[in-house]
Amino acid sequence: MTTDAAVRERGDAGTFARAGALLQRNGVLLALIALIAFGATRYDGFLSAYNVASVLRFNSMFGLVALGMCFVIMTGGIDLSVGSVAALASVVAALISPLGPGPALGAAVLAGALFGLGNGIIVARTRIQPFVVTLATLLAARGLALTLANNTSVAVSYTSGFTFIGQGDVLGVPVPVIILVVAYVAGSVVLNFTRFGRHVLAVGGNEEAGLLMGLGVTRVKLAVYTMSGALAGLAGVILAAQFGAGQPTEGLGWELSAIASVVVGGTLLTGGIGSVGATLVGVLLLGLIFNILNFENGRGVISLSAYWQSVIRGAFLLIVLVLQNRLTRRRDEAARA
Amino acid sequence: MAAARDAIRTYGAFVALVLLVLYNLVFTPNFVSAQTINVNLTQVATIVIVGVGMTLVIATGGIDLSVGSLMAISGALAGIILLSSQPPFDNPAAKVAAAFVLPVLAAGAFGVFNGFQVTRLRIQPVIATLVLFIAGRGIAQVMTNGNLQAFRNESFQYIGLGRPFGIPFQVILMLAIVAIVAWAMRATIFGRYVLAVGGNERAARLAGLPVNRVKVAVYAISGLLSGVAGLIVISLNSSSDANQVGLNMELDAIAAVAVGGTPLTGGHATVVGTLIGACIMQLTRYTLLAHGIPDALALVVKAGIIVAAVNVQRQRSS
Numbered sequence: 001m002t003t004d005a006a007v008r009e010r011g012d013a014g015t016f017a018r019a020g021a022l023l024q025r026n027g028v029l030l031a032l033i034a035l036i037a038f039g040a041t042r043y044d045g046f047l048s049a050y051n052v053a054s055v056l057r058f059n060s061m062f063g064l065v066a067l068g069m070c071f072v073i074m075t076g077g078i079d080l081s082v083g084s085v086a087a088l089a090s091v092v093a094a095l096i097s098p099l100g101p102g103p104a105l106g107a108a109v110l111a112g113a114l115f116g117l118g119n120g121i122i123v124a125r126t127r128i129q130p131f132v133v134t135l136a137t138l139l140a141a142r143g144l145a146l147t148l149a150n151n152t153s154v155a156v157s158y159t160s161g162f163t164f165i166g167q168g169d170v171l172g173v174p175v176p177v178i179i180l181v182v183a184y185v186a187g188s189v190v191l192n193f194t195r196f197g198r199h200v201l202a203v204g205g206n207e208e209a210g211l212l213m214g215l216g217v218t219r220v221k222l223a224v225y226t227m228s229g230a231l232a233g234l235a236g237v238i239l240a241a242q243f244g245a246g247q248p249t250e251g252l253g254w255e256l257s258a259i260a261s262v263v264v265g266g267t268l269l270t271g272g273i274g275s276v277g278a279t280l281v282g283v284l285l286l287g288l289i290f291n292i293l294n295f296e297n298g299r300g301v302i303s304l305s306a307y308w309q310s311v312i313r314g315a316f317l318l319i320v321l322v323l324q325n326r327l328t329r330r331r332d333e334a335a336r337a
Numbered sequence: 338m339a340a341a342r343d344a345i346r347t348y349g350a351f352v353a354l355v356l357l358v359l360y361n362l363v364f365t366p367n368f369v370s371a372q373t374i375n376v377n378l379t380q381v382a383t384i385v386i387v388g389v390g391m392t393l394v395i396a397t398g399g400i401d402l403s404v405g406s407l408m409a410i411s412g413a414l415a416g417i418i419l420l421s422s423q424p425p426f427d428n429p430a431a432k433v434a435a436a437f438v439l440p441v442l443a444a445g446a447f448g449v450f451n452g453f454q455v456t457r458l459r460i461q462p463v464i465a466t467l468v469l470f471i472a473g474r475g476i477a478q479v480m481t482n483g484n485l486q487a488f489r490n491e492s493f494q495y496i497g498l499g500r501p502f503g504i505p506f507q508v509i510l511m512l513a514i515v516a517i518v519a520w521a522m523r524a525t526i527f528g529r530y531v532l533a534v535g536g537n538e539r540a541a542r543l544a545g546l547p548v549n550r551v552k553v554a555v556y557a558i559s560g561l562l563s564g565v566a567g568l569i570v571i572s573l574n575s576s577s578d579a580n581q582v583g584l585n586m587e588l589d590a591i592a593a594v595a596v597g598g599t600p601l602t603g604g605h606a607t608v609v610g611t612l613i614g615a616c617i618m619q620l621t622r623y624t625l626l627a628h629g630i631p632d633a634l635a636l637v638v639k640a641g642i643i644v645a646a647v648n649v650q651r652q653r654s655s
Contacts, residue, residue, distance in 0.1 A: 078463075126648050129601055131400075131463070135588060136643040143636025151633060252584075256402070256467055269461055307478035314472020321460050321468070 028265055028281045035288055043295040053174050059287035060176035061235040062257060063280055067187050068228030069258040070279040075224050076204040076271030077130035082232040082258060083251030084141035085115050089236025091145050094154040094246025097162035104162050109233040115141060116229015120222035145248035154246035166241025176238045188276040204271025261286055264320045286313055349649055350598050350613045357620045365627045375505055381619040382507040383566040387586055388593040388611040389518050390559030395594055397535040397555050398603030399455060399462035404563040404590055406473025407447050408583030411440035411567030413477040416486035416577030419493060433492045441564035448560020452553030477579035487576040497572025507569045519608040531555060535603025592618060596646040
């Protein structure tokens with residue numbers, strides 16, 4: 001999954017940079033493999049089709065949000081509004097679900113994309129920091145979601161086939177997982193094999209240089225925020241279809257777990273460097289912690305409440321940050337030498 | 338003409354607040370009543386107290402996302418102490434003293450940890466404080482097993498329910514904190530250091546300023562003030578709920594700072610501005626509610642205000 005990772009070395013950082021980046025990237029993958037191996041040897045049924053499917057089905061929403069976040073962060077921006085946008089989209093999807101899965105999906109993703117486009121326009125035009133802009137639109141999306149939903153959750157139609165998007169399977173593979181895989185493959189292709197992907201990294205690496213080279217910096221920004229909004233919208237559709245209701249109060253803190261996944265995946269918050277595949281690995285790593293906690297409790301030897309998962313996730317994030325920091329510093333020193 | 342425009346930008350937040358008050362004086366029935374004023378000030382107090390710490394952190398070019406989680410930790414610890422009958426907490430006076438002091442110190446210690454990450458580990462502030470944003474609420478939930486801790490303790494709850502001279506105690510506390518920190522930013526070396534670090538960290542370092550110590554100090558202060566705010570919230574509710582205390586506080590505090598006129602890039606700070614910013618947000622919400630606009634739509638208006646305010650200030654700085 002990480003072979004598609006795009007890592008762009010800056011300047012003359014050379015082979016050390018490449019080695020460091022390789023370690024950084026594969027370090028996360030190794031950690032994921034180790035965690036899976038640990039779970040597989042320790043718990044019965046850890047690798048059962050049921051467990052794998054349910055972990056992936058649940059984490060598909062976070063994966064989609066993190067993919068959009070990854071692109072935004074690669075341009076040096078950030079999108080705090082994704083959780084609220086997902087909630088808004090889940091309400092839109094639920095309201096339109098009686099018309100069938102197609103219209104509901106289309107309307108919700110469109111709503112998310114339009115909201116993201118709004119973010120992009122404000123960021124690009126006013127040049128206010130993305131952090132502040134999307135903090136404000138986080139509130140706005142939540143307000144719109146609550147207004148549309150009349151302050152309560154909106155039941156979806158169970159007769160129109162809408163719930164298939166969240167609960168259905170195709171050849172035994174959950175539909176949300178198929179959506180997730182398609183999105184990541186597309187994202188990876190866009191980042192690594194298109195001019196747009198190069199531009200995203202260029203804008204994040206050095207915006208001024210990007211401007212001087214005549215890259216459409218504004219257009220790149222509009223595109224990544226629109227993408228992030230659309231993917232958050234897609235996550236909202238899955239949310240509504242999986243749990244049978246549009247939920248205007250859901251998505252709290254999604255933005256921060258998405259950022260954590262992106263960072264764990266080795267994408268630098270300063271922009272210019274990033275990997276789509278490693279972001280997915282980051283999502284799965286953070287998601288598996290909860291799953292393993294459940295299995296561990298099932299063994300009955302120790303009993304940790306579900307609340308431990310946030311503590312462990314936080315600690316895990318810290319460890320990754322410290323390791324990354326070491327690697328980057330060593331790389332900087334190597335570059336100077 | 339240019340001078341007038343300058344004044345509006347400099348005192349923009351203040352002018353906006355005055356206009357809001359004037360509007361309410363004319364159009365909102367019963368606006369001038371002790372109850373209305375008290376309700377609004379009570380609701381704004383915790384945001385201002387946390388916002389003051391946030392102002393200092395932002396002035397150094399950082400940000401603190403962990404404030405809400407630290408409030409939850411402080412609230413959870415105070416709840417545990419208040420419900421405990423183990424010595425030395427079997428003594429009522431010791432219990433109340435411990436319930437005030439220990440939670441605030443604990444939150445301060447977590448603030449030091451934030452500062453440690455930012456200085457020693459050189460992690461970006463957004464991400465560094467994200468660690469405790471995630472883990473902090475988990476710690477509070479683990480401490481209380483996610484249960485609601487209901488308590489009743491008049492001396493402790495004075496911080497949230499006391500009314501000396503008819504003024505809510507937390508409002509007095511808020512004004513005192515604003516006054517002290519505003520003074521410290523103007524008149525002490527520490528205040529100068531904070532601005533210098535945020536203005537140009539490299540220059541500050543070369544000039545021999547204790548950059549790391551200043552940074553650790555502002556995160557510690559932010560933690561301490563979050564701890565105080567946590568105590569106020571649980572006193573008001575007569576219960577501590579680790580799942581709820583301080584939820585979304587980081588957003589409200591950052592919004593108050595931004596609307597109040599402190600640029601998020603660091604190097605400048607207005608503590609009184611943060612007070613005004615928080616009042617603007619609160620009064621806007623009140624005005625909309627008083628005129629029958631639902632809370633959900635008020636959120637959309639809030640978003641517009643934040644963007645507009647920051648945009649005006651950004652033009653000022655350039």
